Amino acid sequence: MADRALRGSGLGAKSFEDESGIEFAARQEIGFDCTRGHHFTVTFAAEAELPTLWECPRCGSEAKRSDGVVAEVKEGKPARTHWDMLLERRSISELEDLLAERLDLLRQDDDQRATGRHSA
Known part of the structure; x- marks a missing residue:
């Protein structure tokens, strides 16, 4: 075992080269x-x-x-909201018509519940 031992230097990253000629x-x-x-x-x-x-x-x-x-400071785009994406697909007048239809359906459903006639 003694003949295989490393002698004269540690086991770290030591270099014995000089820095001459290195750019x-x-x-x-x-x-x-x-x-x-x-x-x-x-x-x-x-x-x-x-x-x-x-x-x-x-x-x-x-x-x-x-x-x-x-x-x-980088100029960032504002986040696209659901409303922005909705306006890309439909106009304001289309949205107003859809809202009116949905409100009518909800009111009819409420009237049917109030009178006890609910269709299944």
Whole structure:
């Protein structure tokens, strides 16, 4: 067993190569400030789309960029309601006619219940 033991280095991710001749990708550091007063920086690739918010590594609260850049407010479409979808299929006059028909049916049903003559 002693002859198979690893000697001279740990089992972690250690590299014995030197960094000469290696060209690192272009990077940029962006500073962030959280609501609790912590400041930290995050390194991004130069061509990366930079976020405006980041989670604070100390407290977990939301942090905003230190350089004052804020997110663009996107114009959202208003939610389509049932009424909007109904108006896409029928006109107001058609809806008024349907409402009148349904109200007549309900009134007839109420009259029949009141007089005791209900058709099954």
